[in-house]
Amino acid sequence: MARVGIVGGTGYTGVELLRLLASHPQAEVVAITSRAESGRRVDDLFPNLRGLYNLCFTEPNVKELAACDVVFFATPHNVAMNLVPELLQAGARVVDLSADYRIRDAQLWSEWYGEPHASPDLLAQAVYGLPELNRAQIAQASLVACPGCYPTAVQLGLLPLLQTNLIDRKGIIANAASGASGAGRQAKIDTLLAETAGSFKAYGVAGHRHLPEIEQSLGDIAGSPVEVTFVPHLLPMVRGIHATLYGRLTGDAGDLQALFENTYADEPFVDVLPAGHCPQTRTVKGANRCQLAVAQPQGRDTVVVMSVIDNLVKGASGQAIQNMNIMLGMPEDAGLQQVGLLP
Amino acid sequence: MARVGIVGGTGYTGVELLRLLASHPQAEVVAITSRAESGRRVDDLFPNLRGLYNLCFTEPNVKELAACDVVFFATPHNVAMNLVPELLQAGARVVDLSADYRIRDAQLWSEWYGEPHASPDLLAQAVYGLPELNRAQIAQASLVACPGCYPTAVQLGLLPLLQTNLIDRKGIIANAASGASGAGRQAKIDTLLAETAGSFKAYGVAGHRHLPEIEQSLGDIAGSPVEVTFVPHLLPMVRGIHATLYGRLTGDAGDLQALFENTYADEPFVDVLPAGHCPQTRTVKGANRCQLAVAQPQGRDTVVVMSVIDNLVKGASGQAIQNMNIMLGMPEDAGLQQVGLLP
Amino acid sequence: MARVGIVGGTGYTGVELLRLLASHPQAEVVAITSRAESGRRVDDLFPNLRGLYNLCFTEPNVKELAACDVVFFATPHNVAMNLVPELLQAGARVVDLSADYRIRDAQLWSEWYGEPHASPDLLAQAVYGLPELNRAQIAQASLVACPGCYPTAVQLGLLPLLQTNLIDRKGIIANAASGASGAGRQAKIDTLLAETAGSFKAYGVAGHRHLPEIEQSLGDIAGSPVEVTFVPHLLPMVRGIHATLYGRLTGDAGDLQALFENTYADEPFVDVLPAGHCPQTRTVKGANRCQLAVAQPQGRDTVVVMSVIDNLVKGASGQAIQNMNIMLGMPEDAGLQQVGLLP
Amino acid sequence: MARVGIVGGTGYTGVELLRLLASHPQAEVVAITSRAESGRRVDDLFPNLRGLYNLCFTEPNVKELAACDVVFFATPHNVAMNLVPELLQAGARVVDLSADYRIRDAQLWSEWYGEPHASPDLLAQAVYGLPELNRAQIAQASLVACPGCYPTAVQLGLLPLLQTNLIDRKGIIANAASGASGAGRQAKIDTLLAETAGSFKAYGVAGHRHLPEIEQSLGDIAGSPVEVTFVPHLLPMVRGIHATLYGRLTGDAGDLQALFENTYADEPFVDVLPAGHCPQTRTVKGANRCQLAVAQPQGRDTVVVMSVIDNLVKGASGQAIQNMNIMLGMPEDAGLQQVGLLP
Secondary structure (H helix, E strand, O other), X not given: OEEEEEEOOOOHHHHHHHHHHOOOOOEEEEEEEOOOOOOOEHHXXXXXXXXXXXXXXXXXXXXXXXXXXXXXXXXXXXXXXXXXXXXXXXXXXXXXXXXXXXXXXXXXXXXXXXXXXXXXXXXXXXXXXXXXXXXXXXXXXXXXXXXXXHHHHHHHHHHHHHHOOOEOOOOEEEEEEEOHHHHOOXXXXXXXXXXXXXXXXXXXXXXXXXXXHHHHHHHHHHOOOOOEEEEEEEOOOOOOEEEEEEEEEOOOOOOHHHHHXXXXXXXXXXXXXXXXXXXXXXXXXXXXXXXXXXXXXXXXXXXXXXXXEOOOHHHHHHHHHHHHHHHOOOOOOOOOOOOOOOX | OEEEEEEOOOOHXXXXXXXXXXXXXXXXXEEEEOOXXXXXXXXXXXXXXXXXXXXXXXXXXXXXXXXXXXXXXXXXXXXXXXHHHHHHHOOOEEEEOOOOOOOOOHHHHHHHHOOOOOOHHHOOOOEEOOHHHHHHHHHHOOEEEOOOHHHHHHHHHXXXXXXXXXXXXXXXXXXXXXXXXXXXXXOOHHHEHHHHOOOOEEOOOOOOXXXXXXXXXXXXXXXXXXXXXXXXXXXXXXXXXXXXXXXXXOOOOOOHHHHHHHHOOOOOOEEEOOOOOOOEHHHHOOOOOEEEEEEOHHHOOEEEEEEEEOOOHHHHHHHXXXXXXXXXXXXXXXXXXXXXXXX | OEEEEEEOOOOHHHHHHHHHHOOOOOEEEEEEEOOOOOOOEHHHHOHHHOOOOOOEOEOOOHHHHHOOOEEEEOOOOOOHHHHHHHHHHOOOEEEEOOOOOOOOOXXXXXXXXXXXXXXXXXXXXXXXXXXXXXXXXXXXOOEEEOOOHHHHHHHHHHHHHHHOOOEOOOOEEEEEEEOHHHHOOOOOHHHEHHHHOOXXXXXXXXXXXXXXXXXXXXXXXXXXXXXXXXEEEEOOOOOOEEEEEEEEEOOOOOOHHHHHHHHOOOOOOEEEOOOOOOOEHHHHOOOOOEEEEEEOHHHOOEEEEEEEEOOOHHXXXXXXXXXXXXXXXXXXXXXOOOOOOOO | OEEEEEEOOOOHHHHHHHHHHOOOOOEEEEEEEOOOOOOOEHHHHOHHHOOOOOOEOEOOOHHHHHOOOEEEEOOOOXXXXXXXXXXXXXXXXXXXXXXXXXXXXXXXXXXXXXXXOOOHHHOOOOEEOOHHHHHHHHHHOOEEEOOOHHHHHHHHHHHHHHXXXXXXXXXXXXXXXXXXXXXXXXXXXXXXXXXXXXXXXXXXXXXXXXXXXXXXXXXXXHOOOOOEEEEEEEOOOXXXXXXXXXXXXXXXXXXXXXXXXXXXXXXXXXXXXXXXXXXXXXXXXXXXXXXXXXXOHHHOOEEEEEEEEXXXXXXXXXXXXXXXXXXXXXXXXXXXXXXXXXX
């Protein structure tokens, strides 16, 4: 039984880790921290967990956390990068759900996050935790940087096209939309129900923090720099990300459906829909799954990929557990067999 | 042209006053205050108003406000009771949308609001602004306390039954539900979309601040004290209040449909639906209207009334303008002819 | 491994049975019928099930169904009562999720459903499948009538009060609200998103088909007839039922919180919240669980109970599986350990 | 007072025409037809209209309709093209909200709509009713084909760029999303609340009927053929269209903000937001308005335009009335001064 610690357990990725780990056969949460809620029972804050955990939030304590087999950071950025060095030194493995170790270039990180990086030495050591891309390195890693929610959906959608050089590396369009849980469990006017229900808008058009992450990883896949126009939108719903991706074919497309199916044939959590189908966010709600479809409208030279995930599962906490499973040599799908909640 | 001032214009009742007054033929907003947004254009914060107002938020200034014909307080409680005395002395008329002057008994007010009342002398002078009840007094008033949203829906539903002594004054049930805009435009976790969409709950069961207001006014109608069990619920939607009201008949009900239709025959903003129909909140969305239905299921001795309003219109800003129209001798429906937005 | 058949698998209770049974360790779905979708893969209609079932819908075939250990009817009323006699004779056990066997009195059934009952002889034999009430009989039953969604929420909320004679048997109010999935997966204008989103209404006030079921079962609990005013409402959301129940105390209430906690102390799927909490439908979303709270506002003689379930799980398919587990001597929670999806 | 007839008044564009015309100072609805609801009061079907109309639905009658000054067709396609010839001959003016006269090429129309066109002779005479493009011709027209909802949002967003030859005519991306009212008031499983709430998906990727309309009109604007990849999506909300448009700059962009502001400086119903703002569908809810924003992320060669309308107002019934006003020489904004409903 792996001993699991969670830093920052009062947000949506925290409660989602607890929901998923409740049915994990080989892992047990032994510590969950929160300065603000220290002393409060976890199931008092999150009554869906009643009967499953006999845990209270505690003040973060490095000694206790270091005694865990794996520590998840379910915090905003700027927390992990201060605590991780000590934890690694103490021998713990870390899966960071925040943005602190996603970008390899410390200066680029600083430009987008507005402050110096606190542990830039670890950036080279951190493995980018997209199992479909880096499974072997994850298995050896002590520090995994979980991809952002948008980047997960975008990368899984574009990977088959970029690996095969089928599309132009410039002029890629990533038009994506997220449910409001992506904005976190924080008191903000902008994500009140009364501000967002029954409405839809783009945001962050001038530059969203997931853009450098997307371009870094797609560049790795393509083998040379890519340029993406990334426009996120806010959906009037709780969970789910839908990315609609557009690329310009540089030559004959060949059989796109077969390309996608073959690329992901052995992937347990990526599912290519039959030709002609469009994925819906609800079919992956609560599940650690990405569903994909590819189309070439009117046979023209623009290829369209649709990619859906649950932002809190394959886009965050589920993928974090998938990474843990790989790191600890457990079955990759342990604790991750939830079925999408339809309707 | 009446000169209108609005204190506290950045909340939902503020923007709704502006939306409605934009089409008022005899009133013009000349000042709108907000300490937090002072200097910002009104239509920068609320882009639905672009092209309609050339106004900026300003710091509250008693002299400027006193120069208005009428001043609306679209503030949380505890603001109006400090400013109103000065404004009245300066000769302004005041329509207070907050709770400060709704309860006649200063001590009762203090118990529910947790602080002493700042201008208890004015409580006797304030007229409770439910036109269907107090039209004549409103016409003479210089200070009108606009009813709360729940109390408006509940009172209009129960008035015909209590006026005629048809139901027991004890054991009345007011089961009500409100859209999330009722919680105001404030940064709170509890009313985030991710906390409320796709879910439903009761709240304030032990005691909601609208309870003493409801019991005071229903007691006035009945001519003796009433006891109401009031359970509010939070709906996963933006606008609308639905009250389902239950009373125990003390004798033969007679023709309830006729009773309701006759009671409201001359009321421009209360609409009794044909027998057998159930009102929907959407049919009054955006409109200054209460729609009612009455039923006596299985012919038993429990009468059921359904009452719907838009909490921001007949439950707040629309009713405030209705009061202003009466106070200033204008047509009661001036600026209040919006039609419910269906679908 | 129990062999399971499902009649009428294209509705919401059908897909929910499939979702839940996918993780049942001792049961396997071997047949699922639908005349309309015969020949179509189950996961083509419901893509959340991709990878879990290698099944197609088939025409209903009594021989095949009779070879199952248990057959679920996930059909509208008026299907089961025609097929069940033959299945029972062939030795199958049946769990009927429809209304056909819920009401013991065939004539009463006919009045509410508008047609004669096709197998009235079986009504006496059918066990009403609320495990918290009838666990022992269910274990012996060959035909179980699963309770309706509203009746489940209402009965679990009122049971402690009626068993102890604490409230008046007349004048009970059951004010309930359901998500739109309760209306089924049928093409109807009334439950289009454009008709229901952002709105709220009561319906069926004059008489809803769940009323006789509620009164029958509450009468059994109380030991004498009860009268309930039942007003259902339609919520602008997919899943969840919330019942707000009001009873008049006939004497001293005693410790209501202790009463509820004691009543359900050993029930695996009924959870009494701590005093002062209000249940939310989202904390039981996707889970086979009822969460309850009880209050006595202002210490007056009206007791208020709040009861939430997921209408498709504890209100239908989850409860059906719970019944199957009891009938087949399996652990009662087999396949029913999903955690509520919050947020 | 213009006499107005409406053919097919039971859908969402029908009730929206009625809502808007209720406040039109120079027009009066004298006939509204529906075969299915013939004899039923309009406000019985649509209770938001109670007190505003004393009208019943009637069987369509050419003589009565021909006596109107203007006849709106708020019907599915394939109705207007059979009735319009007779009405024009009788001297009536027609504004068709359906697709029947939007595409000039009868054969192209047939390919997309799957049947021959019933009055192809009129196609040359019909004026495409986008006032921002064809105001002068509309003023002279007797038959106006109202643009589709998606095409309205897409054209207003791309017009400034195509008129000035700033973007490549190939490879334009129109990624658009619509509320569910766009699917009409028809009994369909796909647009049930339980199928669509809390979810998001693309649809019609292989080819949507609005594509040929979009390409025809953008080609007119550009002066030569354009190629658009058009991917519509279904939003879990009632009203609103958001189009996110991407074009490849062919040279220096210049001052895009000034270009957009200048293009629409005199347009009463097109509003270019200040630089840096993103439009929201809610700020135009219920209003006959298009709000636009333009951006050039990272200064690269992809320009992004965001365009929002209410699909039932500027995307249908509001635009139809705007056309009527122009045809009849009335003020263009008569009856169209509703303010967006925020929140």
